[in-house]
Amino acid sequence: MVDESAPTAPRAVIAAFKPRSGQEAALLAVVREHVPTLQRLGLATDRASLVMRAADGTLVEAFEWRSSAAIDAAHRHPEVLAMWQRFEAACEYTSLKDLAEAQHPFAEFAVL
Numbered sequence: 001m002v003d004e005s006a007p008t009a010p011r012a013v014i015a016a017f018k019p020r021s022g023q024e025a026a027l028l029a030v031v032r033e034h035v036p037t038l039q040r041l042g043l044a045t046d047r048a049s050l051v052m053r054a055a056d057g058t059l060v061e062a063f064e065w066r067s068s069a070a071i072d073a074a075h076r077h078p079e080v081l082a083m084w085q086r087f088e089a090a091c092e093y094t095s096l097k098d099l100a101e102a103q104h105p106f107a108e109f110a111v112l
Helices: 024-040 068-074 078-090
Strands: 011-019 050-053 058-067 089-092
Touching: 011 024, 011 078, 024 058, 024 078, 058 068, 078 089
Parallel strands: none
Antiparallel strands: 011 058, 011 089, 050 058
16 A cells, blocks of 8 residues: 555545636747646656646646656756746736535536
8 A cells, every 4th residue: 555645655636727818829829738748757647637627718737747746856956947937928827716516515617
């Protein structure tokens, strides 16, 4: 049995990105390259990500980091930091709890 709390265990995350005005296409472009970049750098697992859109235009991305150590490494990797700057230019990070869909027991989103 795998110890899910071990720093080497995969970590699933769900992130929500609310596009800034006029930045919808730029946000979608960076989201589309996000996980493939992390995978190429060995920071995310090979599991496919799932990208969804909420009714208010927020993009929701679910993916799997290779480990908590990989998350820490991403915060120091220049290519990842540059990509995150593009995210910040295109969106505001938000919480799932702020999405209307998350107020229901079975949150539904459009799949992109």
